[in-house]
Amino acid sequence: MEDKSIRFYGIETNNLKKIDVFIPINKITAVTGISGGGKSSLAYDTIYKKCRNEYSFIDSGGFEEVSYSLKSCENIVPAIALKQKNSNVNPRSTLYSFLSLSELISSCGQIELPGNLLKMNKPGNECPFCSGNRVKASIDLKKIVEPEKRLIENPFKCWSGLGKGKYLALFTKMCESLSLDMSSRFCDLPPKIREKLLYGRSPEKFRVTYVADGKRRSRSEIYLGPATMIGDYLKSDKVSEYTLAEKFCVLANCTNCEGSGLNRAKYDSYEIFGVGFFAFLTLPVDVVVQKLMINSQNEATARLFSALSSISNLGIGYLSLSRSIPSLSGGEFQKLKFSRIINSQISGVLFVIDEISAQINSVDNAQIFSLMRDICARGNTIIMIEHNHYFIDRADVVYNIGPVAGAGGGFMLGDIKSNEQPLLADSNTEDFEFFLIEGITKNNLENVSVSVPINKVTGIYGVCGSGKSSFAKGVTEILEKTIYISQDLLKGNSRSTVATFLDLSDSIADMYAKTSDSSRELFLAQSGKLNVCPVCDGASVIDYVRGFDKTVKVTCPSCDGSRFAELADDILINEINIKSFFELSVVDLLSMPFEFPAKLMKRLQLIISLGLGHLSLGRKVSTLSGGEAKRLKIAKHLSAPKSNSVLIVDEPGSGLDNKTALEVMSFIKSLSKKFKAILIIEHKDLLLRSCDFCLCFGPGAGPDGGKIIHAGNYKPQR
Numbered sequence: 001m002e003d004k005s006i007r008f009y010g011i012e013t014n015n016l017k018k019i020d021v022f023i024p025i026n027k028i029t030a031v032t033g034i035s036g037g038g039k040s041s042l043a044y045d046t047i048y049k050k051c052r053n054e055y056s057f058i059d060s061g062g063f064e065e066v067s068y069s070l071k072s073c074e075n076i077v078p079a080i081a082l083k084q085k086n087s088n089v090n091p092r093s094t095l096y097s098f099l100s101l102s103e104l105i106s107s108c109g110q111i112e113l114p115g116n117l118l119k120m121n122k123p124g125n126e127c128p129f130c131s132g133n134r135v136k137a138s139i140d141l142k143k144i145v146e147p148e149k150r151l152i153e154n155p156f157k158c159w160s161g162l163g164k165g166k167y168l169a170l171f172t173k174m175c176e177s178l179s180l181d182m183s184s185r186f187c188d189l190p191p192k193i194r195e196k197l198l199y200g201r202s203p204e205k206f207r208v209t210y211v212a213d214g215k216r217r218s219r220s221e222i223y224l225g226p227a228t229m230i231g232d233y234l235k236s237d238k239v240s241e242y243t244l245a246e247k248f249c250v251l252a253n254c255t256n257c258e259g260s261g262l263n264r265a266k267y268d269s270y271e272i273f274g275v276g277f278f279a280f281l282t283l284p285v286d287v288v289v290q291k292l293m294i295n296s297q298n299e300a301t302a303r304l305f306s307a308l309s310s311i312s313n314l315g316i317g318y319l320s321l322s323r324s325i326p327s328l329s330g331g332e333f334q335k336l337k338f339s340r341i342i343n344s345q346i347s348g349v350l351f352v353i354d355e356i357s358a359q360i361n362s363v364d365n366a367q368i369f370s371l372m373r374d375i376c377a378r379g380n381t382i383i384m385i386e387h388n389h390y391f392i393d394r395a396d397v398v399y400n401i402g403p404v405a406g407a408g409g410g411f412m413l414g415d416i417k418s419n420e421q422p423l424l425a426d427s428n429t430e431d432f433e434f435f436l437i438e439g440i441t442k443n444n445l446e447n448v449s450v451s452v453p454i455n456k457v458t459g460i461y462g463v464c465g466s467g468k469s470s471f472a473k474g475v476t477e478i479l480e481k482t483i484y485i486s487q488d489l490l491k492g493n494s495r496s497t498v499a500t501f502l503d504l505s506d507s508i509a510d511m512y513a514k515t516s517d518s519s520r521e522l523f524l525a526q527s528g529k530l531n532v533c534p535v536c537d538g539a540s541v542i543d544y545v546r547g548f549d550k551t552v553k554v555t556c557p558s559c560d561g562s563r564f565a566e567l568a569d570d571i572l573i574n575e576i577n578i579k580s581f582f583e584l585s586v587v588d589l590l591s592m593p594f595e596f597p598a599k600l601m602k603r604l605q606l607i608i609s610l611g612l613g614h615l616s617l618g619r620k621v622s623t624l625s626g627g628e629a630k631r632l633k634i635a636k637h638l639s640a641p642k643s644n645s646v647l648i649v650d651e652p653g654s655g656l657d658n659k660t661a662l663e664v665m666s667f668i669k670s671l672s673k674k675f676k677a678i679l680i681i682e683h684k685d686l687l688l689r690s691c692d693f694c695l696c697f698g699p700g701a702g703p704d705g706g707k708i709i710h711a712g713n714y715k716p717q718r
Contacts, residue, residue, distance in 0.1 A: 006350065006381065008050070010071025014041040015410035018071075021047070021399060023350070025075075028372055028382045030395035032416060035627040035660040036405025036614050039385050044081060046070060047383065048352045051079035077381070079350040082337055083626075092121050092132065092261065095311075096281060096321040099340065104304045105272065113270050113277065120262060120281075120322070127257035127264065134261040134324065137234055137249035144226055144248050145198070147187035151175055155186040156226045158248050165210035166219065167226075171197075173206035174223040198227045250477075258282050260322035273301075284702065286317030303343075310339040314371075315364060316465060318444075318702020330487045330651065331360045331464035331683075342371055347379030354626065357388035358654045361463040361683055363717060365390045387657045392416065405660075406585055406614020420658040422689035423666055427713050429693060432456060435676070440474035443467065444706035448474070450695060451711075452646075452677050457669050459691035459714060460681045465701030468681045472648045475679070481645040485637050487654070490621050490629050494553075495527075495539055499582065499617040502607075502636055507600040508617070512578055515595075516571045523578045525563040531578075533559035540620070563618070582618030589617075606635050609667045611660050627655030631664060638671065647675045653684040665690050688714045 006023040016038050023029050031043045046068040053066070055078045096102070102118040105111055116122055126132030149155040151171075159167040175182060178193060186194065202223035209218045224232075233245035253259030260282045267278035273292045280288055289308050311317055314335045319328075328336065334356065341351060356368060369391060372382055386392050400413040426432075438449035445467050452458055460468050469487075476482045490501065499505050505524060513520035521530040525538040532538030536556035540563045544554045555561045562579045569577050574592050576584070586607045596604065607613060610631040615624075624632065634649065652668060653661035665680075665687050672678055672692075682688050696710035696717065 004075050006047075006051075006076055007074040008047060008070055009073065011042065011046050012069040013046045013067070014038065015407055016041050016046070016401075017410045017412075019401075019410070019412045022397075023047070023381060023383060024396055025381055026376050026379060027396035028376060028384065028394075029397045029399065030384055030386045030392045031399050031401065032386050032392055033399075033401035033413065033657065034403065034405055034409065035611065035656045036625065037402040037409035039401050040625045041410070042399070042401060043352050043383050043385050044083075044354075047350075048079045048081050051076045051350055055079075077348055077350050079352060080341075082341070082351065082353045082356075091134070091324050091326055093325040094120065094321060095285075095319060095323050095325070095336065096120060098325055098336065099307055099321075101304070101307065101321065104307060108301050108304065110301065111272055113272075117266065117270065117277070125263055125266060127254060127261055129256040130254035130261065132261040134254060134257070134259045135251040136254050137246055137251055139227055139230055139234075140248060140250045141198070141227065144230070145186060148185060150183050150185050151180060152182040158226050158230060165212050166208065166217075166221075169208035169210045170202075170206055170221060170223045173208060174200075174202055177202065177206075197225060199225045201225070201228065260320070262322065281322045282320050284318050284320055285311045288321075289317065307339075307343045310342045311336070314339055314342075314367075315463070315701060318465060318704070329465065329469040330358070330654070334358070334360060335464065338368070338371070341375055345378075350381045350383065351375065353382060353384045355385055355387065355655055357386060357391055358626075358651070358683075361461075361717065362390070362685070363463060369394055387655075387661075389416075404614075405611065406587075409614075420662055420686060422686050423662060423669060425690055425713075426456060426692040429453070429712060432693065437475055437478060440471060440478060442474040442477070443470040444702055445470050445474060446706060448706070448708065450708055452679070452695075453693045454677055455673050455675070456692040457672050457678045457680065457690075459688045459694040460679055460697070461683065461688055461694065461714075461717075462697035462705065462709075463701050463717070466697040466699075466705035467707075468697050469650065470706075471695075471697065472650060472679065472681060475646065475648060479646055481642065481676075483637050483642075483645055483647045485630075485633050485647075485649045485652075487650045490624075490633060494541070494620075494622065496621040497582075497617065498607075498615055498619045498621065498632065501621050501632060502603050502639075504600055504603055504617060507597045508578075508581065511594075511597055511600065512568075512571065512573060512581075515573050518568070518571060522568040522571065525582075531565050531567045533563055533565050535559065536563070538563045583616055585614050585616055587613035603635070603639060606639060609663075610635055611663050625655060627660070630654055630656075634664070634668075643674055644676050647671070647678045648681075649678070650681045651683065652680055653682055653687045658684075658686055661687055662690070685716065 004025055006025065008021045010018050011021065012018055021042065031039045033039055049068055050070070050073060054076055097120065105113065106118055117125065130136055144156060144158055146155050146157060154160065154168055174197065178196065180193070205220040205222050207220045209216065230245045230248050233241040236242055257264055262278065262281065264278055267281065268276055270277040272280045275288065275291045285308050289312050292305060316332050316335050319332065338356065357365065360368065376382055384391060392398055398416065400416050402409050402411065402413050432453040434451040434453050436449065436451050440448040448471065460471060462468055472484060476484045499508065509520040509523040512523040519530065523531065525532050527537050529538065533556060535558035536542050540556055540561045541553040542556050559565070564579050569579065571577060574594060586604055590604055590608065607615065612628060612631055615628065630652065634652065649668065652664050656664065661684060668678060668680065680691065688694060691714060694712065694714045695708055696715065698705050698707065698709045
């Protein structure tokens with residue numbers, strides 16, 4: 001097949017306009033273009049899914065519902081997709097399990113280990129001191145007490161939610177028994193009195209009256225200090241109590257198992273090539289590779305060494321095999337997934353890779369691209385969705401899809417032009433007013449303190465694993481008022497749409513109900529409601545059970561995916577019924593003379609400001625591209641800025657072309673006066689140059705990072 005290419009003709013998936021695509025075998029093809037222009041529709045929704053379905057048909061006799069549209073194809077091969085999304089939220093999932101190292105170890109003749117130890121999550125293998133949770137929670141009084149508050153104002157933060165009536169009534173009785181003046185500030189009380197209020201138990205029960213759930217109640221109970229109560233909750237078997245207590249604690253690695261979650265006594269008794277099994281799992285991979293004495297004549301041991309070496313070669317060897325997968329930064333996870341391909345002996349496969357450059361520092365670009373060439377040299381083919389011109393310029397074939405997002409996109413364009421200029425940054429740092437964030441200790445950061453300019457945008461950059469995300473998470477733990485827009489997946493379910501994610505469904509239903517003088521339930525596509533499709537119950541899809549294979553979801557044939565029944569089809573606003581309202585793009589909706597409620601109008605304008613006007617409010621969240629999903633999260637969090645809060649956005653430019661990324665950055669900068677400070681973690685040079693101030697972490701990754709090596713105007717790393 002060396003002289004052939006993988007060919008697709010007449011692709012019309014989503015917004016694509018009957019395009020033909022030829023993918024050269026054993027080469028690298030880049031798919032680029034404006035965000036929302038059709039890149040994912042081409043690479044994932046068509047090429048990857050068609051290749052996967054053909055393989056599935058041969059393997060099992062069936063395939064999932066066809067969601068792509070094309071005229072014909074030739075020479076297709078099995079395909080594997082590597083997406084940016086890390087959907088693994090299981091804290092017990094580790095590098096060791098992710099790389100299936102138990103299989104490699106068990107196949108070595110030279111290693112004698114009980115089979116039950118190879119499965120780290122097997123009951124009985126967990127650390128008895130932390131129950132395998134890896135961390136121990138310690139009460140943090142800073143999270144409990146507001147010392148400047150007066151006793152009558154309730155100085156204990158943990159008693160500000162549900163049930164506070166009873167606790168405050170008991171607190172008042174305790175203060176009266178100690179003859180305390182309720183106008184006194186907590187910090188002015190004698191140390192012994194403060195200790196009694198925090199940790200004490202009253203010698204007798206107090207009779208208190210309070211209001212709970214709108215009802216007046218009366219009880220006789222002892223007073224229990226908040227610190228003691230939280231300590232009791234930490235020992236509780238009830239998940240709800242432990243979770244509540246954890247909010248008022250600092251979490252630190254369990255010292256007994258060194259944060260591995262493993263029963264050290266069991267694992268220390270065995271070795272792997274002269275390295276204790278516990279050390280093998282908990283030491284940095286770089287150290288393990290150096291310590292291992294590999295017998296290169298043995299294929300199994302060579303494969304184990306290769307798997308570990310590929311991690312080191314990608315610059316993430318500072319991680320241990322016991323490191324939790326959900327705790328990895330986006331760049332670390334991307335590199336880890338890539339290491340599995342590098343270490344694989346598979347050939348004849350098409351790899352579809354979603355923006356390998358995202359979340360990875362530019363200093364790693366040359367090495368990553370070189371490894372991609374090695375993968376192709378083994379007989380594989382790569383399609384990469386990319387915005388980074390280092391990768392695009394070096395690809396063998398480039399397809400540019402656009403020119404705009406949504407229905408107006410989907411065309412094959414000519415040469416790519418990249419002449420965007422950074423936004424104007426406020427570089428006169430001498431006039432800035434700063435505030436101090438101090439004492440951040442997390443992962444490789446140890447007691448880091450930094451001054452951040454007020455009402456400005458500060459860029460956070462550095463190599464992958466240098467401590468950027470750890471810094472962001474540390475800030476959220478130290479500062480009470482923060483908004484953190486992370487790299488995590490959008491939270492929702494199979495029913496989630498743009499409207500439900502942004503809490504707009506009720507406003508839309510109210511608008512239609514008010515205009516038509518009808519029941520609002522006619523316009524809500526919620527399970528069990530009056531107007532949902534009776535076949536799919538408003539889910540837009542139904543489960544199709546195949547006796548010979550797994551159950552798959554297909555578009556509901558009754559409502560054609562609209563989620564609604566026909567009850568309200570004839571109720572119109574500006575000739576638009578509720579089904580059509582959810583199908584129109586936000587741009588089209590705003591062009592019509594609707595009298596939108598204030599909340600709805602504000603959110604729609606926000607969507608437009610973030611370059612998402614091509615989306616419909618009925619669009620399923622699960623179908624969004626990475627760049628669209630990130631901007632939708634920004635829209636949700638930024639609908640109500642708070643002047644005394646710190647906003648942190650983790651890679652706002654991820655998954656976006658330069659033009660769209662600058663539009664998002666411009667919007668974020670327009671909010672700088674509405675927040676105490678805005679911090680963005682970023683790798684894109686164009687966005688970092690647009691920041692008013694920058695902090696660079698490094699100089700390296702893991703234990704070689706965690707330090708601020710530059711503060712001031714943006715200074716590129718070399």
